[in-house]
Each structure stands twice: as C-alpha cells, then as structure tokens.
Amino acid sequence: MGKEEKCGLCGCFDPPAKGKVKKGKKVQQVGWICCDKCSAWFHLSCARISDSLISHIQCYTFLCENCAIRGSLMPKQANVAPNSDEVTQLKELVQDLSTKLTKLQAELDNVRSTSKKQIDRIQCKVNNEDQLDSKRTAQTALINNIEAKLEIIEAGARMASNCSQSTNCFRLAINKIPFREGENVRGIVEDVLGFLDMKEALSNVSNCFRLRVKPSKWSDRTISPTIAVIFDSRMVRDNVLKQYYDRHKQAKLCRLKHAPALEYRFTINEMLSVQTFRTRNLALRLKQRKVIKSVFVRNDRIAILLPGKERYTPVESSSHLLELTDSTRCEQEDSSVFFDALSANMSTSSRS
Numbered sequence: 451m452g453k454e455e456k457c458g459l460c461g462c463f464d465p466p467a468k469g470k471v472k473k474g475k476k477v478q479q480v481g482w483i484c485c486d487k488c489s490a491w492f493h494l495s496c497a498r499i500s501d502s503l504i505s506h507i508q509c510y511t512f513l514c515e516n517c518a519i520r521g522s523l524m525p526k527q528a529n530v531a532p533n534s535d536e537v538t539q540l541k542e543l544v545q546d547l548s549t550k551l552t553k554l555q556a557e558l559d560n561v562r563s564t565s566k567k568q569i570d571r572i573q574c575k576v577n578n579e580d581q582l583d584s585k586r587t588a589q590t591a592l593i594n595n596i597e598a599k600l601e602i603i604e605a606g607a608r609m610a611s612n613c614s615q616s617t618n619c620f621r622l623a624i625n626k627i628p629f630r631e632g633e634n635v636r637g638i639v640e641d642v643l644g645f646l647d648m649k650e651a652l653s654n655v656s657n658c659f660r661l662r663v664k665p666s667k668w669s670d671r672t673i674s675p676t677i678a679v680i681f682d683s684r685m686v687r688d689n690v691l692k693q694y695y696d697r698h699k700q701a702k703l704c705r706l707k708h709a710p711a712l713e714y715r716f717t718i719n720e721m722l723s724v725q726t727f728r729t730r731n732l733a734l735r736l737k738q739r740k741v742i743k744s745v746f747v748r749n750d751r752i753a754i755l756l757p758g759k760e761r762y763t764p765v766e767s768s769s770h771l772l773e774l775t776d777s778t779r780c781e782q783e784d785s786s787v788f789f790d791a792l793s794a795n796m797s798t799s800s801r802s
Contacts, residue, residue: 458485458514459496483507487517619684619749621721622691624677635659639679642716646693654686655679678721694718719747726750729768741775 456463481494481504492514494504503510624642639658643649660675681687722730729752736742736754744755746762753762756774765771 456491457482457493457496458490458516459492483512485514485517486511487513490514490516620681620687622679622681622687623719623721624679625717625719626674627677627716628674629660635677638677642718643690646690646697648690648693651681651686651690654682656682691718691720720750722747723750725767726752729765729771732768732771733765736771736775 482491483494483497483499484491497512497514499507499512624639627638635658636655639655640649640652643651657680658677660677663675681690726747730745730747733742733745733752733754737745741757742754743757743759744762746753746755752765752771754765754771754774755762763774765774
C-alpha cells in the first residue's frame with residue numbers, strides 16, 4: 451500500500467476517530483485490507499471487520515461493497531490435490547453410467563417403435579371396421595332397394611299374367627298345318643272353320659297370324675309354326691273349341707288313315723302364354739310317365755289330377771308342378787330328368 455492511498459469508503463488516510471480523543475493519548479496503528487477483486491484498499495474499521503478476525507484474515511476472501519451486494523469475508527477453499535484412485539473410480543463410474551444410459555436410450559427407442567407399430571395396427575383395425583360398417587350399410591341399402599324392386603317386378607308380373615290370361619281368353623291356336631311361302635293365313639282359318647261347320651264364326655275373327663319359331667337344337671325341324679286366331683268374344687272362341695272337341699271325339703282323327711290331309715293334320719287348342727305352354731308340356735311328359743293322371747287347361751290356367759285324388763289341383767308354374775309331383779313320387783327318383791321336356795318345348799313363343 452502506498453503512502454498516498456486512501457480508503458475506498460471514507461476517502462481518508464486515517465480512519466475516523468470514535469468519540470473524543472484525549473490529549474496525550476497514543477494513536478493506535480491503522481489496519482488496512484485489500485479487496486480481492488478490484489484491489490482497492492479499505493480501513494478495517496470502515497469494512498466493519500472485528501479485531502478477532504484479524505489474526506485469521508488470511509483464511510478469508512474479502513469483497514468490497516462495489517464488488518458484492520454487501521462486503522463480507524468468505525472462507526477460502528483449500529486447494530487439495532485429487533487422489534488418482536478416486537479419479538479412476540470416478541471415470542469408471544462415469545463410463546458405467548454412460549453405458550447404462552445408452553442401454554436405456556436403446557430400450558426407449560425400442561418401446562417407441564413397438565408402441566408406434568401397435569398404434570398403427572389399432573388404427574388399421576379401426577379403419578377396417580369403419581370400412582366394413584360402411585360396406586354393411588351399403589349392402590343393407592342395396593338389399594332393401596332390390597327387395598323393393600322385386601316387389602314391384604312381382605306386382606308387374608302378376609298384372610301381366612292377369613292381362614295375358616284375359617287376352618288369351620279370346621285366342622285359339624291351330625297347330626300342325628304345314629307352312630308354305632305366300633300362303634293366306636285367313637284362308638287357312640276359313641278352311642278349318644268350314645271343316646268344323648262354323649263358317650259364320652269367321653266374321654268374329656279380328657286377326658290371325660303365324661307365330662315365329664326360335665331355332666333350337668331341342669326343337670323338331672319338321673315342326674310347323676302355330677297359327678294364332680283372335681276372336682272378338684270369348685263365347686265364340688269357346689263354341690269353336692267345343693265343336694272341335696266334339697268332332698274329334700266322334701271322328702277320332704288320330705286313328706283315321708284315309709281322311710283328307712287337313713282333317714288328319716291340324717289340331718286346335720287354347721292360345722297359351724309361354725309359361726303356361728312350358729308348364730303344360732312338362733305336365734304332359736309327367737302324364738306319359740303315369741305320374742299325373744290327367745291334365746286340364748282352361749283360360750291359360752292349368753290343373754292336374756294326381757293319382758289317388760278326386761279333384762284337380764291348380765298349378766302356378768313349372769317349379770310348383772315338380773313340387774306337387776315329387777310329393778306323390780318316390781324320393782329316390784331324380785326330378786331333373788323332367789326338365790328335358792321343359793327344354794324341348796322352348797321354341798314356340800306368343801306374339802300379341
């Protein structure tokens with residue numbers, strides 16, 4: 451410390467005296483202390499350091515009020531040289547902790563990847579369930595729509611069947627008359643009615659034509675197209691049918707050998723719809739096999755007489771006919787053979 455150094459707190463060389471100084475009293479020696487940070491000097495009394503700490507002042511670190519919030523003494527840390535064994539143990543501990551940390555990090559990554567896979571699987575299942583629900587909803591709506599349309603189609607089919615039956619009540623079918631190019635169909639009908647002694651019924655014929663024949667491997671190539679005759683009233687048609695059945699019963703046309711060609715060939719039946727025509731042919735085949743006792747056709751409706759029965763049973767379709775015959779036949783017999791008759795008579799179709 452220089453001679454001109456002043457205290458950083460009081461700004462004087464000598465510390466301020468406490469109380470009144472008596473004359474002739476010796477002045478005590480002034481104690482100074484240096485800040486370990488800014489190297490400024492201060493009186494011990496100004497720094498508020500007691501006399502009991504002066505002997506141990508070397509064990510403390512002093513910071514002035516400018517270098518600290520409040521000037522104070524702090525004990526100095528002893529510089530102790532570390533032991534080599536402790537350093538080795540610390541290094542091993544650090545290495546061990548680093549290895550464990552690496553393992554924990556790997557396990558954490560594995561858990562994250564596994565959890566992500568499980569979350570993806572769950573999300574995929576949820577998406578699949580959503581898709582299945584949407585498909586079920588769409589299928590349910592489609593089924594409901596189809597059922598509604600089927601009801602409409604069935605209602606239309608019933609109306610069409612009723613219309614066909616009411617229309618066929620005015621029609622006749624003349625079969626087994628050979629087809630010739632440039633023929634007069636109305637003249638053929640006139641000859642047939644003349645043979646039946648019913649030429650007056652020709653005035654009630656509104657239309658007559660030949661039906662088209664669809665080519666099929668099941669159809670006979672020598673078959674003649676049917677002649678459809680449409681009458682104005684149902685009563686006239688029924689009279690023609692009655693006259694034909696009486697004439698056929700009396701003359702037995704199927705047994706005549708020297709009769710005229712027209713008399714020997716032609717047959718007259720009701721004009722049937724396609725479904726009734728197929729059902730009738732199937733019933734006739736069953737009658738040949740003696741599964742059915744008798745077949746009755748009237749106004750585009752079919753009824754059969756089963757063995758052991760006294761009344762005729764109405765038939766709605768070919769499948770209904772097979773169900774009725776299967777109930778009286780042996781269960782071991784295959785009913786599929788009867789579809790040959792159904793396939794063999796698909797060549798003729800009606801034309802309005």
